[in-house]
Amino acid sequence: MISGMYMGELVRLILVKMTKEGLLFGGRLTPDLLTTGHFETRYVSAIENFARRLHKTVRKLLPDCEIRFIRSEDGSGKGAAMVTAVAYRLDAQHKARQKILEPFKLSHEQLLEVKERMRMEMEKGLGKETHEEATVKMLPTYVCSTPDGTEKGDFLALDLGGTNFRVLLVRVRNGMRRGVEMHNKIYSIPVEIMQGTGEELFDHIVHCISDFLEYMGMKGVSLPLGFTFSFPCQQNNLDEGILLKWTKGFKVTGCEGEDVVGLLKEAIHRREMISGMYLGEIVRNILMDFTKRGLLFRGRISERLKTRGIFETKFLSQIESDRLALLQVRSILQHLGLESTCDDSIIVKEVCAVVARRAAQLCGAGMAAVVDKIRENRGLDFLKVTVGVDGTLYKLHPHFSTVMQATVKELSPKCEVTFLQSEDGSGKGAALITAVACRIREAGQR
16 A cells, blocks of 8 residues: 555554554544545655655665656556557557568468469470470489389489488398498588589589598499489480579589589599588568568668578478477577567567468479379379478478378368378489399399
């Protein structure tokens, strides 16, 4: 009861008690003193300097703090008005953010359209007259057989599909329960090589192969080699692929229109010889847009946020983790040089969720088109199929795989698709295709 409306009444009650005990006014009570509310708070203020005593008490209790009190005229009314103004501002900012994010949220009808477009492009790619204009080329792989269990031997495999490059040694043992043993090492491809010449790129690849063989203690050993080259190629043979166009940020000169297997062989002869890439950038651009509009980071754009590639795709997986508290999200943003509030962290988490969900749905729509095409080609009313999936985003993102699988189920109700995680699928696949090719060649020589 320290509010002003009670203070006069507290004093009156104390005075009554002291008078009854003969300690005040000669023990004589008056009717006014006995009347509730007759001793008003303004009398206390006139008798005692409340402000001075308050200041003195605070200084005594907090000697290390300098506190200034400023009188507020009509503070409660102003406060209510300011709270209302803040609420209007926050609501307007929320609506502005949702308007920007809305195009990234895909409806069922839009996903069906993506699936249908994928199907149409697949049909174009298969058609003799429409193949040239198709965006999905449906190029033949020249893999004419699958492993039958009799393959054996040691094989090298190369896996180039992004900023990291993997070299693998795959040991295939027939008749064994665990027939494939694998060793691998990952090498990075520097930006200057990604944007340099073909000779520099393939020399770098050969250097990595050489380093790996030395690492495995196999320098000088001659081994069959399979090459996974995850860029658009026209394959004319099992060991010949013409690069149609660079993607994924590669701008290497002297390679488009050339046989990449031939380029690799040439690089090997020049030496003795006896690695989710766009999602982080999409998020960064949305965060930039939000910040420019004053909807994030108090409208202040840091130099690091302007830097292309600073928001890596792995940050989406970390930020969207259900186990990650907002404090840890802020820590990730601070690591990127972004000073954020808790509200900023919530907004960044929402942006990551929208972008990742869109990507998973688009993947699912494309996959739905493929499995429906397989079902129709086989003349089946219902298809059960297992799909091997590899990739860091699918494996590490907390929700990507679930959303992708749900999208395929929704868009292809006549297909039961089981997704199986494939460890080093592309590298292992290259080695096994090489093993099959060796088996067929040996069989033809007998």
